[in-house]
Amino acid sequence: MIENEKQNYLTHPKGIMSWLLTLDHKRIGLMYLVSGILFFFMGGLLALGMRLELAAPGNDFISNEQYNNIYTLHGAIMIFLFIIPAIPGALGNILLPLMVGAKDVAFPRLNLASFYIYSFGALFALYTIINGGVDTGWTFYTPYSTQSSSNVVPMTLGIFIIGFSSILTGLNFIATVHKMRIPGLTWYKLPLFVWALYGTSLVQITATPVLAITMVLLMLERFLGIGIFDPALGGDPVLYQHFFWFYSHPAVYIMILPAFGIISEIIPVHSRKKIWGYKFIAYSTLSIAFIGFLVWGHHMFTSGQSVFSQIVFSFITYFVGIPTGVKIFSWILTMYKGQVSFTPPMIYALSFLFLFTIGGLTGIFLGAVALDIHLHDTYFVVAHFHYVMQGGTIVAFLGGLHHWWPKSFGTMYNQTIANICAFGVFLGFNGTFFPQFLLGLRGMPRRYATYSDQFVELHSYSTFWSGILGFSIFFAIVNLFWSFVKKNKVDPGSNPWGGMSLEWTHTSSPPHPHNFETDPVFEHGPYDYDKVIVEKTYKK
Amino acid sequence: MSDHHITPLRTYLIIASCLFFLSGVTVWVSYIDLGSFNIVLAMLVATVKASLVAFFFMHLLWDDKKNLVLFLMSLMFFGIFVVITMIDTEFRGALGFNPETKNPITKRASFYGQLPLTDTHGYPVDSHDDIHHGDDDHH
Structure with missing residues (x-):
């Protein structure tokens, strides 16, 4: 094995300041990854606490007030501190410049600033946790959020600040995709992960300012008593939900689009076959990003909005199914007659297809007004969005981590353990959340710390499997980081899965501090498995 | 369009x-009572002013047209946000029945005694009659 200490961004340059003041997108990505995973564990522990309380009816573990705090913090941490920043911030930062053949993102200093803004916002969230939590639910609905004596202000302020990090990262990625591509790498030759990040970035810069406005209006109402949401002062409480969901529905696509991009990379590489319907997948990304702006009212079918807008929103909501279906079928057709190998990333990708399809189809149930009025605020909704967010985004994120781990960090994890954990995640996830669909259909309301005896059986199943899910994710991530401890280095020139995009073919593992030793020359598209033979190389 | 203008x-x-x-026009028209058209006119003048700033002071007129597209x-x-939100607020009660008028709110909270209450159209909700909600009389 050749030592490449000088050509490795992880070891060169050295010293703590070289990390804190780094402008290297790969190091910034790694810092996002570590902080994201810490918040992921924090949110996961809160979730397990909730499941433990729900293992049996009655308040045998925590009080109602503590339960309110725990579910709010679980939602807010997972969404605003992990899922939204983690995939674009971590995987996007590490991979985007490598995939377009650039030395760095378009604005490296802005990139570092985004990370510090994120950290600063995260401090407010940590303060909230230490100072006794917040109990409004992650949506901060008025009128309760303007009256609650819990830490609504620090939490919303944290989210306000983190929003700016999101906007600046989005801006940076858009400029990078437009301006930093190497000659020959035209739009239709870009890896689909780049398209996905581009769509995500567009949503980030157009939707996130509205979140900031919402949080500011909430605070103005709280402190100055300006009547925007309070009907007693001439406001409209439903207007808060319009504001909130005008951001938060597109935010669902900020969370899921990068996951689509990861799956579009994993499936062709591990099937060694050209992706089916490249342009369809690319354009479906943009159309999902756009349609995502027109459907926010389907979160509000029972909040008293006009019947006319319920019908409009319900109708438009169904359109989301079209580009999503295009993607699912394209991925399945990509695998058809390919050489599918059941590596850890591929097992995550296959789980994603299964879980996301269930999540998406139950979304159609919820998009129908009449059915939603029955199912709204029940466990059916909880199960639906966990199938999309966890079964979709987090499973894809884990798949992406396993796929690019040897590339990003130059070490290979134990693949057998990774496979077992991937199965554990799949089984544990279904075991936890499938019973929740049934609970919801039978009328179990969400956000309750206790329940009547008819729900005992399904709730205890759910709790049992959530333990399996928690252990599997924990060991999957420990297994990844263990490869650092074991120093199981891969060869610098290795390409363990036989990938064809620039990050696999033109740079070492882990990459050079300046990404490429010589200026990369574009030779073949990212999925040209029908034209070029790429060897799988792991260790010499 | 790369050369600097x-x-x-x-x-x-x-x-x-x-x-x-x-700015003078804005002040002047505020003295004329045009009913609900006042706000439209004020917004129109403000839009013209904002466009002048964007096109000339911010150089959008001479800049790369991609920036104009983004703007x-x-x-x-x-x-999209304003129009679709208005589809809600302007059409409440237009189809089916309006839950507010069919089942009036039981006003037991303390603030109901203290403040003048209006509905989303600015009509007082203190009187219990259902007539003032006929949705055709003010659009």
Whole structure:
């Protein structure tokens, strides 16, 4: 094995300041990854606490007030501190410049600033946790959020600040995709992960300012008593939900689009076959990003909005199914007659297809007004969005981590353990959340710390499997980081899965501090498995 | 469009005086009672002023047209937000029945005694009659 200490961004340059003041997108990505995973564990522990309380009816573990705090913090941490920043911030930062053949993102200093803004916002969230939590639910609905004596202000302020990090990262990625591509790498030759990040970035810069406005209006109402949401002062409480969901529905696509991009990379590489319907997948990304702006009212079918807008929103909501279906079928057709190998990333990708399809189809149930009025605020909704967010985004994120781990960090994890954990995640996830669909259909309301005896059986199943899910994710991530401890280095020139995009073919593992030793020359598209033979190389 | 455009001072001064003039117009029209049309006119003048700033002071007129597209896109998203939200507030009770009028709110909370209450159209909700909610009389 050749030592490449000088050509490795992880070891060169050295010293703590070289990390804190780094402008290297790969190091910034790694810092996002570590902080994201810490918040992921924090949110996961809160979730397990909730499941433990729900293992049996009655308040045998925590009080109602503590339960309110725990579910709010679980939602807010997972969404605003992990899922939204983690995939674009971590995987996007590490991979985007490598995939377009650039030395760095378009604005490296802005990139570092985004990370510090994120950290600063995260401090407010940590303060909230230490100072006794917040109990409004992650949506901060008025009128309760303007009256609650819990830490609504620090939490919303944290989210306000983190929003700016999101906007600046989005801006940076858009400029990078437009301006930093190497000659020959035209739009239709870009890896689909780049398209996905581009769509995500567009949503980030157009939707996130509205979140900031919402949080500011909430605070103005709280402190100055300006009547925007309070009907007693001439406001409209439903207007808060319009504001909130005008951001938060597109935010669902900020969370899921990068996951689509990861799956579009994993499936062709591990099937060694050209992706089916490249342009369809690319354009479906943009159309999902756009349609995502027109459907926010389907979160509000029972909040008293006009019947006319319920019908409009319900109708438009169904359109989301079209580009999503295009993607699912394209991925399945990509695998058809390919050489599918059941590596850890591929097992995550296959789980994603299964879980996301269930999540998406139950979304159609919820998009129908009449059915939603029955199912709204029940466990059916909880199960639906966990199938999309966890079964979709987090499973894809884990798949992406396993796929690019040897590339990003130059070490290979134990693949057998990774496979077992991937199965554990799949089984544990279904075991936890499938019973929740049934609970919801039978009328179990969400956000309750206790329940009547008819729900005992399904709730205890759910709790049992959530333990399996928690252990599997924990060991999957420990297994990844263990490869650092074991120093199981891969060869610098290795390409363990036989990938064809620039990050696999033109740079070492882990990459050079300046990404490429010589200026990369574009030779073949990212999925040209029908034209070029790429060897799988792991260790010499 | 890569070469840098230098705007003559004259243009800036003309635009600045237009802005001052339009500020005067805003003040002037506020004294005329046009009913609900007042707000429309005020917004119209403000839009013209904002466009002048964006086109001349911010150089959008001479800049790469992609930037103009992005600027217009942001207006489009703002439009989507406002228009679709209005589909809610303006059509409450238009189809089916309005739950507020069929089942009036039981006013047991303390603030109901203290403040003048209005519904989303600015009509007082203190009187219990259902007639003032006929949705055709004010659009």
